[in-house]
Amino acid sequence: MNLGGWILLILTWSVVLTLFFYSFYKILKK
Amino acid sequence: MTLQQEQWATRIGLVLAMAGNAVGLGNFLRFPVQAAQNGGGAFMIPYIIALLIMGFPLMWLEWAIGRHGGVQGQNSTVGMFDKISKLKIAKYLGILGVFIPFTIIVYYLYIESWCLGYSFFSLIGKYFGIFSREEMSQFLKSFQGIQTSSHFSGLWVAYLFFLLTFALNMWVLSKGISKGIEWLAKICMPLIAVFGLILMIRVLTLGTPNPSEPNQNIWNGFGFLWNPDFTKLGDAKIWLAAAGQVFFTLSLGMGAIPTFASYIKRKEDIALNAVATAAANETAEVVFGGSIAIPVAFAFFGLSETIAIAQGGAFDLGFQSLPIIFQKLPLGEIFGLIWFFLLFIAGLTSSVALLQPPIAFFENELNLPRKKAVTLVGATLFLCAQPVIFCLEHGFLDELDYWVGTLLLVVFALIEIILYLWLYKKENIWEELKIGADFKVPKIFYFIMKYVTPVYLFALLGYWFYKDGIGVLTMDGVNAEDVPFRWMARTLMLALFVGIAFVIWTNPRRKKGKLTE
Numbered sequence: 418m419n420l421g422g423w424i425l426l427i428l429t430w431s432v433v434l435t436l437f438f439y440s441f442y443k444i445l446k447k
Numbered sequence: 448m449t450l451q452q453e454q455w456a457t458r459i460g461l462v463l464a465m466a467g468n469a470v471g472l473g474n475f476l477r478f479p480v481q482a483a484q485n486g487g488g489a490f491m492i493p494y495i496i497a498l499l500i501m502g503f504p505l506m507w508l509e510w511a512i513g514r515h516g517g518v519q520g521q522n523s524t525v526g527m528f529d530k531i532s533k534l535k536i537a538k539y540l541g542i543l544g545v546f547i548p549f550t551i552i553v554y555y556l557y558i559e560s561w562c563l564g565y566s567f568f569s570l571i572g573k574y575f576g577i578f579s580r581e582e583m584s585q586f587l588k589s590f591q592g593i594q595t596s597s598h599f600s601g602l603w604v605a606y607l608f609f610l611l612t613f614a615l616n617m618w619v620l621s622k623g624i625s626k627g628i629e630w631l632a633k634i635c636m637p638l639i640a641v642f643g644l645i646l647m648i649r650v651l652t653l654g655t656p657n658p659s660e661p662n663q664n665i666w667n668g669f670g671f672l673w674n675p676d677f678t679k680l681g682d683a684k685i686w687l688a689a690a691g692q693v694f695f696t697l698s699l700g701m702g703a704i705p706t707f708a709s710y711i712k713r714k715e716d717i718a719l720n721a722v723a724t725a726a727a728n729e730t731a732e733v734v735f736g737g738s739i740a741i742p743v744a745f746a747f748f749g750l751s752e753t754i755a756i757a758q759g760g761a762f763d764l765g766f767q768s769l770p771i772i773f774q775k776l777p778l779g780e781i782f783g784l785i786w787f788f789l790l791f792i793a794g795l796t797s798s799v800a801l802l803q804p805p806i807a808f809f810e811n812e813l814n815l816p817r818k819k820a821v822t823l824v825g826a827t828l829f830l831c832a833q834p835v836i837f838c839l840e841h842g843f844l845d846e847l848d849y850w851v852g853t854l855l856l857v858v859f860a861l862i863e864i865i866l867y868l869w870l871y872k873k874e875n876i877w878e879e880l881k882i883g884a885d886f887k888v889p890k891i892f893y894f895i896m897k898y899v900t901p902v903y904l905f906a907l908l909g910y911w912f913y914k915d916g917i918g919v920l921t922m923d924g925v926n927a928e929d930v931p932f933r934w935m936a937r938t939l940m941l942a943l944f945v946g947i948a949f950v951i952w953t954n955p956r957r958k959k960g961k962l963t964e
Contacts, residue, residue, distance in 0.1 A: 418670030425488035426673045432495065433729045440723035443885060444458060 452810075453624040453817075454710050460629035462720050465707055466727035467632040467796025469698045470639060472558065474732040475790060476761035478692060479741040483672055483757040485688045486679035491733075493680070493689035498729070501903050502693045504896035505860055506725055507888060509699065510717040511879040512867055513708025522709040522807035524702050525951060526962065531871050535960050540866070542947045543859040544702025545808045548801035549824070550851040550940060551701065553831045554844045555801065559794035560612035562787050564590065564605060565766065569783025573598070574770050580756075583767040593840040602836070609836060612795075617825045619799050620806060621818055624710050628799050635792040636727070642789040643735035649782060650743050656775065663749045668742030671753060687910045690903055691853075696732055697725060698797070700856035700863075706804040718884040731793075739786075740764050747772045765790065802828070808947070812954055812962070831943070834935060841932035842925065849919050850940060857908045861901060868897045 418426075455461040482490045516527030524544025528537040568574050577583050588594040592602030599605075619627045655664040679685050698704065708717065744764065745753045756768050773783035802824060809820040835844050867876045877893050918924065922933055956962055 418666050419674050421675045422488050422670050422673035425491050425675055426669070429491045429495070429733055433726065433733050436722065436726035437730045440719055440726050441462075443719060444462060444723055447458075447885070 454712060455629055456625040457629070458715065458720070460625065460633055461707070461711065462723045462727070463636040464628050464632035464796070464800070465704065465720070465724040466731075467636055467793075468703050468707060468800035469696065469724060469728035469797075470636075470731045470793050471698070471797035472562070472761070472765075472790055472794050473692075473695050474728065474736045474793065475740065476736075476765045478696065478732045478736045479672060479739075480757050480761050480764055481688055481692045482737065483741055483753075485685045486676045487671070488673040488675035489677050489680055490685060490689060493686040494693060497686075497690040497693040497903070498725075500895050501690055501900050502697050502699070502725060503722070504892055504900045505699045505863075506697060506704070506721040507718065507880055507892065508863060508867065508876065508896055509704035510708045510721045511876050512863060513705035514711045514713070514715075514717055514882075515876065515879045516705060517709030517711060518713050520811070522706055522811055523804050524705055525808055525947075526811050527705060527709070528866060529961065532866060534870075537866065538951060538960070539948055540862050542944060542951070543855060543862065544705060545804050545947055546940075546944050547700070547851050547855050547859060548702050548803075549805045549828070550847055550943060552798055552801045552828060553939075554835045554847050555794070556612060556616065556798055556828070556832060557609055557835050557839075557844070559791060559798055560605070560609040561587075561590070561766070562791035562794055563612055564608040565770070566784050566787040566791055567608075569770070569773065569780055569787055572780050575774050575779075578771055578774070580763070580767045580771065583770055584763075587762075587766050591839055592837075606836065609832070612798075613825075613829065613832075615795065616798050616802060617821060619795075620802055620825075621821045623817055624803075628803065631799060632796055635796050639731065639789060639793055639796075642785050643731065643739075645785055646782065646789070647735055647738045649776070650739055653743065653746055656746050660749065663746055665742055665746045668745030668753075669738070671745045671750070672737060672741045683910070687907055690907055691911075694856060694860075694907070696728060698800070700858075700860035701801065702804045702859070703800045706807050707800065709807070714883040716883045716885040718880055718888050719886055740769060743772055744768050747775065809950075812950060812956075814956065831939060834932075834939065838932045838935070841929040843932050843936045846919075846933045846936035847940065849915065850937075854908070854911060854916065857904050857911070861904050861908070864896070864901050864904075 455464070482494075512524075512527060516522070516524070516530065519526075519530050521527045521530055523541070525538050525541035527544075528541035531537070574583065574586055577586055585594055585596055586598050589596035589599045590605050592599075592605060619631050621627065622630065650665060653665045655661055657663055694700065711717065741753065741757065741764070744756050748756065748768065756764050759767075769786060770783060773779040773786070776782055805824045806817070806820045809815045809823055810817060815823065835847070880888055922930055925933060951957070954962075
């Protein structure tokens with residue numbers, strides 16, 4: 418995998434996983 | 448009419464059920480194929496943009512429509528549209544929110560049952576010993592009764608798995624919203640996460656399966672899916688493919704989200720819940736879906752054959768290529784079982800969601816108790832599914848899929864926007880979104896929802912119709928012997944739509960077109 422692929426993978430995963438953990442954290446905390 | 452008879456028992460159960468509705472076969476099969484065909488990593492740029500300007504706005508809109516309708520005792524879009532609009536036609540437009548999910552399930556249930564069948568075949572090693580994609584294709588076709596082979600003597604095995612899948616769906620639905628659908632989601636969604644994780648770890652630790660082919664390793668497999676080809680971003684096709692994928696994966700325009708959201712308590716948040724649902728779906732799609740099928744296919748088959756597999760589409764990847772790979776792995780029976788059972792439970796949580804709108808329609812419209820509504824919908828489904836099973840080779844399924852699984856979803860989403868954001872002003876649906884909200888949705892999304900999303904939807908609709916619609920309409924390229932079956936599929940769709948309209952039109956509980964107590 419080239420650098421562009423790594424950057425896009427890391428960026429996409431970061432956005433998706435941040436949204437996932439943040440929203441479920443807020444829901445479960447309540 | 449009784450208001451909000453049923454409700455979700457817990458908030459997490461609701462979010463998991465909504466996520467279960469969205470997470471389906473498409474997350475694990477359609478997404479990687481779409482990404483591989485459309486610029487690899489570069490595909491993620493239009494994908495994320497489509498998620499922001501179409502996915503999230505439509506999710507919020509459908510959740511708000513649903514809760515707004517539920518408060519007024521309406522759980523299907525027929526009643527919801529009827530309540531907010533003075534137009535007599537509104538309730539007939541709402542039929543799409545019942546007709547679309549029901550017609551999708553007529554063929555989706557059969558595909559779901561193949562996953563259950565293949566789970567069993569993996570466990571007993573039934574397809575073990577078949578090492579070419581061509582032979583694996585024959586295995587699938589003989590399972591479906593399209594071809595004869597030494598593996599299956601007719602269609603009865605596939606039919607048995609269909610009956611099992613059908614019975615399981617009906618049983619869950621007969622238990623109701625919280626004791627059936629929510630209970631199922633609480634079991635299946637964590638299982639999907641565990642199975643997805645197991646498969647992902649297995650894929651990531653594969654290294655170079657064939658040392659004599661050092662380039663065929665798992666990281667080059669990831670590269671095949673993620674290395675960006677930015678030149679493709681200039682092609683409108685990629686942007687529309689990304690928008691289409693976002694539309695399918697979030698189960699937008701199917702009527703299931705408004706129905707599920709109608710069982711929410713009035714003061715409960717919908718803004719954050721919608722984000723959590725979308726985020727769970729995207730995790731299943733981008734993280735798991737993007738890390739399993741295509742990278743592993745590359746590591747075992749190499750570049751040229753993986754290109755052919757990606758061009759062959761989702762079924763080629765899932766049902767023909769991966770079963771060959773499982774045979775080459777230690778404990779391949781178990782990994783095969785996990786893969787197909789993952790697909791099956793992802794399909795199951797989606798199918799119960801798609802069956803709920805027609806059930807809710809009969810509960811609301813005819814005041815039927817749940818069990819009777821489930822029986823009525825189940826019996827109709829069983830009858831309608833027969834031609835899909837027995838006329839599969841004649842394109843019966845493909846005809847249904849094009850109209851309801853592609854075109855009408857976008858039409859229905861456009862109707863929702865026009866009715867709720869352009870015509871309905873009495874109680875702005877944007878205000879509905881704010882009630883009980885755990886976070887404030889930025890105002891810019893109101894303008895996106897109202898003006899940008901419909902432009903995107905019109906572009907999608909226009910492109911699909913231009914690309915395939917005219918050909919499908921005139922049955923371009925369809926074999927002469929298949930034409931009557933295609934017409935049969937169209938007649939079935941028309942009969943279903945007219946049948947639902949007839950129930951509304953002749954309902955004695957309606958006075959001057961409006962439902963009474």
